[in-house]
Amino acid sequence: MTGFPILRLYRPSLAAIALCTSGLGYAQDTLPARPDGTAPDARTIKAGMGLTEEITVTGWRLRQLDTPVPTASRLNLSIRDTPATLDRIGADEILTRGFRTVEEATDSLPGIISGGAPGDPSLFSMRGFTGEQVMILHNGLYLGPANMINRPGNTFNIASIDVLKGPASVLYGQGAIGGVVNIVNKHPDFDGNTRQALASYGSFDTVSLGLGGNMVLSDTLAGRADVSYHRTDGYVDDAGSNSFNATGALLFQPASDLSVELSVDYLRDNLSTYYGTPLVSADFAADSIEGILSGADGRVIDRRMRFTNYNVNDDKAHSWQIWPRLVVNWSPSDAVTLSNTAYYFHAERQWINAENYVFNSDTNLIDRDRFFVFHNQDLVGDQGSATFRHTLFGLSNQLVVGFDYNHLDFVRSRGFPDGDSVDPLNPVRGSFGPIQKRVSPTRWDQIALFAEDSLDLTSRLKLVTGLRAERLYLTRENYGPDGAFQPAISFRRTYKPFNWRAGLVYDVAPHVTAYASYSTGKDPVGSNIFLVNAGQNFGLSSSRQFEAGIKADLLDGRGSLTAAVYDIRRSDILTQVAIDTLNNVGKQTSRGFELSGELKVSRNWAVTGSGTYVDAEYQDFIDPNYGIAASGNRPPNVPAWTGNVWTSVQHIGGLPLEAGGGVKYVGKRYGNTANDLVLKPYATGILYATYSLTPRLSLTARVNNVWGKTFVQWADIYYPAQVMLGEPRRAEASILARF
Template sequence: MRKISFVGVLPVAALTVFQPAFAQTEDVRKAAAKAKEEHITAHGRAQPLKDSAVIGGRLGLTVQHNPATINVIQRSVMEQRGYAHAEDAADSAPGVSSGGSPGSPAQMMMRGFSGNQVLILRDGIYYGPTTMVNRPLNSFNLESVQVLKGPSSVLYGQGAVGGTVDMRTRDPAFDGPHANALVSYGSFNTWNAGVGSSVPITDTLAIRSDFSRTSSDGYVAGADPHSNDFTTTLLWHPSKKFTARFGVDYLTDRLSTYYGTPLVPLAQVHDGVGGLLSSSKGLGVSRSSLWRYYNAKDAKAGSVNVTPTLHLTWQPTENMTFHNKTYVLYAKRNWNNAESYSYIGSAGQTDAAGNAIAPGRVGRDRFYVYMNQHQVGDTLDGQFDFHVFGMKNRLVVGGDAYYVRLIRNRGFPDATYADSVSLSSPESTAVGSFAGEYPYTKSPTTMVDAGIFMEDVLTVRDDLRVVGGFRYDWLKLDRQNYSQTGAFNPATSFKGNYNPANFRIGPVYDLTDNISLYGVYTTAEDPPGSNIFLVNKGQFSRLSQSRQGEIGAKGSFWKGRLSSTLSLYDIRRTRVLVATGVDSVATAGVQKSRGLEWQGDLTLGKHWSLSGNVAYTWSRYGSFHPSASVNASGNEVPNVPAVTANLWGVWSRVADLPVDLGAGMRYVSARKGDYANTLSLKDYALVNLFAAWHAYRGVTVYGRVDNVGNKHFIQWADTSYPSEVMLGAPRSFSISVQAGF
């Protein structure tokens, strides 16, 4: 459920861009402590341009002087807008939209790319292909959600072409004990709760722990998602030269098991819902199927994830700093569902038991996956400040390596349809057991990567900087497949060695102290698509290649009351694979994307503020045949809207009372829902309202209404499930109490 509400009165310290605590100076900490008692009107902006964002690289550049499009959504903004999950926050950045199904949850689209072409990090660490490992993360445990647009091979060793999203957890503070709490209740029996505290144990040792839980019956009754996230961080800062940070994240969840609503032929089913989609094949959504749950009653989609990390920072001199991070991941994930729902329009179809399926019913499959993932990795880098021919220069050099072992067991019935249910009143039946499911097929995959990298910024003049970077990797992949009899399958198994080399280069020129122009050229080289843990022998021999050209401007005006960013980009990706089913891929050849993104934030006096963004995206395939019967060459990429726009407004301290009022709008233009472009998803606009009462010092009560007009819309069309679409959430209400001391 997407929530778009508004920021009210926020602490100044909350608008400071998050940096790891080990990177903060004592002066910064003192300033933050002093500022926390002050209040200003916040207006949902991504961040001040003079602050830096860790997602932009290791050089410590400010957003203004980084030749890339960067947005940071702070914790305070997430709290006030009611973003329960990290992807809700990412949606507020220009040109970002999220969706996906329980099979590939919490997916994001940006710059025309989605799935594994948008890299998801946790505290700067890569844990595997997005469609395989990403989970809806509770925002209560996060300090910020940071978004970097465009290819990121140079920075993170993976070539996510559309962009990168980093979920940054909270750090302890040394200025005294702090506590936070949240409780929220809303429509569909939705609960969000969290409690956290930060305690300085000594002058040099502090600890922070946060626990959060989200649960709901789901806006499609029966989906029943919930998650529990516990994070704790121990920070040791014995001197100005050395810091150690140890953190543990323990997440358990049960995803929503709503896989979609079936498409039906409107010539046979005459109660089609208007305003949702158009189809050249005459398909639509039946009104009797709205908010119906077609999965099995004991469907499963859950995980357990444990990720301990250790960061060490040593600064032997003012001009030299070393940083090392070591991490381990253990994850256990499982799915066991009826995932694909096909309307049966004529007689002749049978289920797995041999029973005839009556026309007008919905045929269902079964599919289960059980996986275990183990990963260990380390990154070491050094930062050096020196002069080159009298010009200031900062150089970062380093290397990293990781080992991933993923064992994936899966199975499904031999029959096309395991069983069937009613379209209007689907029966609540068990997942069951069917011929062909057991024993399962097994696919252990091992990936080892080692890389060296460098980043550099040369200050040619006070108003001109040149930023560059380079990375070279040694990637080894061992993909094995075993049949249901346990026999090794050499026809689909393979081993590969790959050596991607990528760079970025771009100047940043200051028109004034507060206005900068930039340009950048970036390359990326990565596993060619879909999911590197799913591809089989013969599906690729070389990595996919990408390049992006981007120009832009960033500036603040009117004594800082107005800030704005503008970027234009052009991306081309070749040797592409795309997922065409839950266990299949096809060669797309080329994908092209170009567009522009604008963000603006305006403060009017003490009580009024406006913030908004708009993005235009043009994205097309080159030569692409997703199946023998479909030629999608030149077609639009599914789920990519040409235009997305967000607008926020807030009136704080109404009539000098402790009350805030806010409203917002999100617009998403029409998108294609399939590779053949026969299915078009209609555009939609959602309006949201909120009111806040600052009841006591540090305690605020919020009331929200999301999707005020109760707009029916399609949020996502998963191309792996072409017979169904994912409906968005209807109108909902919530009330919450937030406290911070």
């Protein structure tokens, strides 16, 4: 362990306790991490030290480089020993910064921006790739394409969000090119009884509530339950949202070598139905918002339309889902561990909206479409593995081999009724109109065999390898509006992806590690696996990444530094080669560097920061959606530069007061493949202050987007006449109780 514990017996603020157990600036070096890689809480530290008073452990190591993080490997490797870039934000850090959704929390990590659109909830951009090329996992399991399956999610119920950068198909199969976002739920443990309650209220009539805790029921049985509710009227007229999430689990551990965990996750939500603000001609705009975008056609955002809702009155973006899991871990000997996860996932989703808002210069009206889509999804799966710890040719070695099987039934019903036109300044919302479905059932059976190995070539040099071979049997049926089967556009297809990675990890010095790796990835040509059609009779797109980096503890544990350079090439992507012909000859490249670090400036002052640069472009590519020649262009929503800085100061003036804040910078991006819609750079800030009313009760005031900056958060290429504007200044107050 590289940090140095300094124990102070006093009554700290609850925020200080939260921060000492989070990734924000103070972490534990006195006790080992839990098996899932999460840090022990303050109660655990107190018990482990044999103390009865509240304490703060200021042994400081934000990144916890020696903590195992299963998202990056099934070998239980630490962050330091993993030949890849891994970022993590924990529950207490999320709480301190006031992130209420998974999207907000993930967006705060190095080199990541998000979309915020209800049609693609929790849509991310990282390392030059967006949308379906960034995989979303839940507790390490893939439930389907991110842009169709994922929901924004409440953060109160989760333990951490882990982000693995670059291709990860060797671990999780098709679809992970830019990276993986893994959302990890809180789970039971035997550390003691803990409870937490949260209530907050803020601008736009925003309310967040949370109640949960852990209970040790016996020497062999522990349970946990967390319930959260979040709602807001939203910053666009009549475009509010709400979400209810309940998670619970029982952990049975009859022996130290056997554990059985049964959990369930239930979510019901209604997303905001704000799909963007229309671009209008400069002649029409009486008060254009300067400095947020520029386009070749001179269109602008009119301030008068900033908060106007152009959706219909009976709009809907609703879902509910339930997900039980059974996880069994057994170690019959010190050399062998067997693991199995069986799960079932059911979800129903509905979108009924006017989504495209096109300003018509001839009429000075907004032309609206209509689009509806329903999902009914059932996924059942089982994942098993065996881990062996042994010697190979006299060298220490870890090997994991396993299988991954799942069966999907997914029914997608959609339609495109006639649209209408409305006044840009005083739109008559109207109603959606009649619904006539076109149904497209999708079935797949996926079976994969995987293996990973970690071999200690010397005491300082480690070779980490992995491979995954799978078969995906896909069946797509299409039915017309009259319910008649359409055999011409229905099909069956078999995909046979094979991926591998290899990396070397070298301890340059006791607390400095360098690594280099090569990895491959696969994903569907042109779209996600749920939308591939009969005409796209191609194999999978192929990707490869070279990456090298360094991870180091600095200044006797008072700081840490991570840096990486990478080069990604994605080949065989769908491109238009003639007026009516598509082919898979396109390419996309991305290369860049990432740098992040932390420093404990003084006993009570911590600073963290990061900066990333990416040079991404298309090659041999004509956009198949619009026929735009885009070779040499940057992919949409990919900033060249991003940066974050965060600081916190505790015990201000000797009081139980903590204050801090952060700034996020996002550089210039493009809003389309033609690169003629420029989204200007922006920076937003957060300020907060937390006062400890009692050792277990704290009050926090927080302001997001403190400068009230108007900025373009995202531009969806499928809605080319509008952009998503970011949230204005938001103030909130919250109260947190731990008991």
